[in-house]
Amino acid sequence: MSNFNFSLARSLKLLGVLVFGIAVIVIFIRLFSGLLFLAPVKLAFMSVVLLIGLSLFSASVIFPRLLSRGTGIVYPIATITVSIMYLALSNLISVWFIVGSTVWYIGWELLALAAVIGVLSVLLFFSKRESDNEYQVELEQSNKTSIHMQLMYIEASLTAEQHVEGILPIIHSFKALKERIHASTPFGRITGNSAVLELENTIRSNLDYLQLYMRPNTLVKNRVDIQRLIDETRALIVNREVLNVR
Structure with missing residues (x-):
C-alpha cells in the first residue's frame, strides 16, 4: 500500500510539473512569438533561459531530496523556493530587456544564474552536513545498542x-x-x-x-x-x- 501511495504521489508530481511546463511554454510563445523575425537571437536566449528555469523547477519538485540531500523537509522546500524564484526572476529579466541590449540581457541572466547556483551550493553544504550528522548519530546509537546487548548476554551468562x-x-x-x-x-x-x-x-x-x-x-x-x-x-x-x- 505504501509503495502504491509513493508511486501515485510521484505520478501526480510528474503530471503537475508537465502541465505547468506546458502552460508556461504556451504563454511564452503567445507573448514573444513576434520576436522570431524581429530579434531571433534574443528569442533564442530567452527560450534557453526559460528551459533552464523550468528544468530546475521540475527537478526540485520531482527529486527534492536528490538536489538538497536533506533528510528533513526544510532543504527540499528551500530548493523548490529558490528554483521558483529563479524561474520568475530570469523571465522577468527577459521582459525588461525585450527591446534592450542583448549583451546586458545575457549579463544579467548570467548573474541571476550565478546567484542561484551560489544559494544552492550553500543549501547543499548545510544539508550534507545535517545528513552526515544524522548518519553519525545513527551509527553511534547502533554501536551503543550492539555493545549493550553483548554486555547483557555476557553478564547473564556469568550470573548463571x-x-x-x-x-x-x-x-x-x-x-x-x-x-x-x-x-x-x-x-x-x-x-x-x-x-x-x-x-x-x-x-x-x-x-x-x-x-x-x-x-x-x-x-x-x-x-x-x-x-x-x-x-x-x-x-x-x-x-x-x-x-x-x-
Whole structure:
C-alpha cells in the first residue's frame, strides 16, 4: 500500500510539473512569438533561459531530496523556493530587456544564474552536513545498542554460572569493565582518529570472543582466557580515552 501511495504521489508530481511546463511554454510563445523575425537571437536566449528555469523547477519538485540531500523537509522546500524564484526572476529579466541590449540581457541572466547556483551550493553544504550528522548519530546509537546487548548476554551468562568455583572474581572484573564502558565516550562518536577506530574494533572483537567463551560447555574451562580478555578490554578502553583526550 505504501509503495502504491509513493508511486501515485510521484505520478501526480510528474503530471503537475508537465502541465505547468506546458502552460508556461504556451504563454511564452503567445507573448514573444513576434520576436522570431524581429530579434531571433534574443528569442533564442530567452527560450534557453526559460528551459533552464523550468528544468530546475521540475527537478526540485520531482527529486527534492536528490538536489538538497536533506533528510528533513526544510532543504527540499528551500530548493523548490529558490528554483521558483529563479524561474520568475530570469523571465522577468527577459521582459525588461525585450527591446534592450542583448549583451546586458545575457549579463544579467548570467548573474541571476550565478546567484542561484551560489544559494544552492550553500543549501547543499548545510544539508550534507545535517545528513552526515544524522548518519553519525545513527551509527553511534547502533554501536551503543550492539555493545549493550553483548554486555547483557555476557553478564547473564556469568550470573548463571556464579555458583561455579573461580567465577566470582571474573564477575567482579566484568562488572568493572561494564561500568568503564558505560562511563566512556560512546563508540562511533570519535571520528577522524584511526588509532581510536582501531581500538574500538579490537574492543568489539574482544566482546565477540567473550560471547563465544560464555557458552555453557566452554565457560568453565576458558576461565583464564575470559579473565585475560576482560582485563585486556578494560585496558583498551582506558587507552581509547587517553587517545581521545589527545
